Amino acid sequence: MMPLLQAPKIKPMEKLTSIQLALLATTLGLLMAQTMVKQKHTMHLLFALFLGSVAMGTAQKLSGDILGNYRYLVGMGACATCNVYWLLSRTLFRSKQALSAQHLLFALALGILIMFKQGYLFLDNLWQFDSATNQNTIAILGELTMMLSSCVLILTIWEGINGFQQATSTEKQQRLLFIITITSAIAICKTVTSTSFLTPDMARFVVSAVAVYVICTTQLLIFWISQTRKAALTGSGLTQQHSVNNPISDTQLAALTTRLDNLLCAQKRFLQPNLKVADMARELDVSEYLISRAIRHNSDGKNFNQHVNALRIQHAQTLLQDAGKQHWSVLVIALESGFASIGPFNRAFKQICGVTPNQYRQEALQLQSLNCH
Numbered sequence: 001m002m003p004l005l006q007a008p009k010i011k012p013m014e015k016l017t018s019i020q021l022a023l024l025a026t027t028l029g030l031l032m033a034q035t036m037v038k039q040k041h042t043m044h045l046l047f048a049l050f051l052g053s054v055a056m057g058t059a060q061k062l063s064g065d066i067l068g069n070y071r072y073l074v075g076m077g078a079c080a081t082c083n084v085y086w087l088l089s090r091t092l093f094r095s096k097q098a099l100s101a102q103h104l105l106f107a108l109a110l111g112i113l114i115m116f117k118q119g120y121l122f123l124d125n126l127w128q129f130d131s132a133t134n135q136n137t138i139a140i141l142g143e144l145t146m147m148l149s150s151c152v153l154i155l156t157i158w159e160g161i162n163g164f165q166q167a168t169s170t171e172k173q174q175r176l177l178f179i180i181t182i183t184s185a186i187a188i189c190k191t192v193t194s195t196s197f198l199t200p201d202m203a204r205f206v207v208s209a210v211a212v213y214v215i216c217t218t219q220l221l222i223f224w225i226s227q228t229r230k231a232a233l234t235g236s237g238l239t240q241q242h243s244v245n246n247p248i249s250d251t252q253l254a255a256l257t258t259r260l261d262n263l264l265c266a267q268k269r270f271l272q273p274n275l276k277v278a279d280m281a282r283e284l285d286v287s288e289y290l291i292s293r294a295i296r297h298n299s300d301g302k303n304f305n306q307h308v309n310a311l312r313i314q315h316a317q318t319l320l321q322d323a324g325k326q327h328w329s330v331l332v333i334a335l336e337s338g339f340a341s342i343g344p345f346n347r348a349f350k351q352i353c354g355v356t357p358n359q360y361r362q363e364a365l366q367l368q369s370l371n372c373h
Contacts, residue, residue, distance in 0.1 A: 072122035
């Protein structure tokens with residue numbers, strides 16, 4: 001009898017290369033998809049940066065020894081992975097002040113550390129540093145990178161947990177998908193890299209497959225969350241397409257005014273220094289024209305800056321009248337009221353109240369003293 005034909009066995013190395021190619025194709029494909037999004041938000045930009053960094057790391061692994069020492073230079077591009085993904089998680093689940101200077105600085109510091117490690121490996125392979133010093137340096141850089149990366153992963157999971165109870169049912173489903181995805185990915189990767197029953201190639205295969213899973217799920221979440229936020233506005237008929245030539249109804253304008261009041265007053269966004277109409281338009285996902293029109297509709301014809309300054313001055317008046325804050329300087333009152341410096345505060349205060357902040361405070365104190373007697 002003729003022997004049965006058997007399919008050729010796929011070697012582990014070939015499997016590893018296939019999944020890495022799939023990971024590279026996925027990252028590049030979704031990276032191109034981000035460029036096609038018409039109304040880009042911070043989440044799209046951060047996801048694109050993350051995808052580009054993962055693509056660089058995957059390209060480094062695929063190159064093997066082909067690039068020689070220069071593969072470490074390619075690896076420097078993989079400096080925006082877990083740190084940028086943490087920033088992305090903040091934009092997914094925080095509607096206000098998702099990113100601040102300290103968040104960006106921390107993510108940047110970790111990225112620089114990763115680049116420094118890859119750069120050091122490149123120089124070491126070129127110049128052959130002292131072996132003892134070299135091993136210690138690489139070990140320190142590796143431990144430091146691992147420690148900071150672990151902290152960032154914990155913070156990433158926390159972003160999904162924080163505010164879970166206050167979220168809507170849809171938002172809870174989104175957060176739950178995010179938490180399950182990240183925790184399962186971390187658990188699988190830690191298991192396969194710390195056990196001995198898998199070969200190194202098979203462990204890397206599993207890690208690459210998990211990366212594809214995380215990336216695809218994240219893209220699904222971004223689309224889902226974007227549609228959820230847009231639906232909150234389209235429920236009242238508001239989109240970015242409204243303009244001077246495409247007016248909105250009084251009902252729609254009233255709905256936008258309510259949302260804007262909640263954002264400015266209830267959440268006290270007017271205390272944010274250098275607040276611009278573009279910030280409100282971006283957060284509410286409407287045009288700047290609509291924000292300006294809603295402000296005029298709600299504040300007797302005032303423009304955005306005048307309306308915000310009026311809210312800030314009201315807040316400053318409360319602070320100036322507070323007997324427990326009489327030791328606060330006018331500068332502190334100005335900063336606490338959302339002004340970036342004392343000059344604009346003094347001008348706005350006198351324009352609205354007719355007196356300087358110091359004069360207002362003295363008059364308030366005298367009135368309080370008379371009322372006490």
